[in-house]
């Protein structure tokens with residue numbers, strides 16, 4: 001079978017590495033460089049933590065997690081186990097976190113609910129925080145009433161992981177082409193026949209749409225309509241000014257645990273370490289976890305400026321990390337999440353025979369990439385099983 005994968009982000013490259021192990025003739029087409037779009041824009045977390053996951057969601061993450069465990073053991077790629085802490089600003093959310101801890105623990109994830117007085121363990125003062133955005137109803141939270149902590153979540157460099165997948169794909173015979181744009185997909189009698197690129201035509205029986213936020217455009221070219229929407233993901237890397245004083249060193253040497261990846265109920269988050277996922281004790285990344293689906297929100301993807309309020313709040317959010325009381329922004333960028341109505345990706349063959357999608361990864365594309373690659377391989381090999389069709393297949397909409 002001749003397979004063309006469109007998109008060289010973490011989803012396209014993980015898929016290419018997976019399909020490279022098959023007998024198919026596989027080509028991956030990336031119009032820019034490998035892993036430099038949404039994948040590089042991300043916080044680089046491989047997440048085990050989740051709020052009210054279903055057993056299916058935990059199993060899907062566990063499947064990806066096991067693949068990552070092997071990858072980080074066997075390759076020279078670096079990943080650090082920093083864990084995740086969700087923080088509740090309302091009692092109702094604290095209850096949800098407590099339930100989530102129980103569900104995760106039932107499925108083998110090291111997850112615990114932490115009462116407010118236990119948050120000091122992560123250097124967090126539950127009674128004083130002025131960096132939270134107001135909730136939609138105007139309430140200003142500003143204090144923490146509990147947390148969900150998982151220990152195993154990893155911080156990695158997702159662009160490097162993507163390049164590693166691309167190298168594995170090349171080693172197994174996949175033709176990886178960068179700087180080449182797919183401009184059209186040709187079909188005949190409702191089945192894929194070829195892709196057109198600006199450097200020529202490539203015959204194909206199967207085309208895999210792994211174009212990230214550009215997936216809706218590619219779907220449109222073959223008349224496939226799926227409920228995909230965009231959300232804006234502003235990000236900033238900050239440097240602690242305390243780097244020049246003894247303060248940060250004092251905190252670094254204190255008995256409190258290093259700050260995990262910390263996600264507020266009011267959606268902002270902070271992840272210790274540099275933008276590229278390296279340890280860098282004086283750096284932290286602040287972002288906004290916006291994964292809500294609004295029908296029809298398909299953006300131009302050209303807005304790269306941070307909203308002003310995000311920029312001004314970022315230092316307060318960063319102050320959740322020990323030693324980051326006076327941090328300044330060193331770098332800022334915007335990424336786009338591609339979200340779906342039920343928060344799950346869309347993976348599988350569409351109504352157009354041979355046109356397979358692997359898109360709508362919401363805020364979890366790094367976390368789920370190896371599992372999505374497996375599902376694409378299943379789709380190519382004859383189709384997903386009924387559970388996966390129901391949970392992630394395009395036919396569920």
Ligand SMILES: Cc1cc2nc3c(=O)[nH]c(=O)nc-3n(C[C@H](O)[C@H](O)[C@H](O)COP(=O)(O)OP(=O)(O)OC[C@H]3O[C@@H](n4cnc5c(N)ncnc54)[C@H](O)[C@@H]3O)c2cc1C
Nearest residue numbers: 007009010011031038039043045182212233335365366367
């Ligand atoms: C701010 C932010 C933070 C995030 N943090 C996390 C996190 O910590 N953990 C996590 O699990 N997930 C996170 N995510 C989500 C994750 O980054 C994405 O789900 C994931 O990167 C999507 O990968 P992708 O390969 O689908 O898309 P991309 O990385 O965008 O790759 C798609 C590629 O397709 C190429 N392309 C598009 N159209 C064409 C065409 N016509 N021809 C050729 N090439 C084409 C593009 O150039 C691009 O390189 C975050 C997302 C954002 C925005």
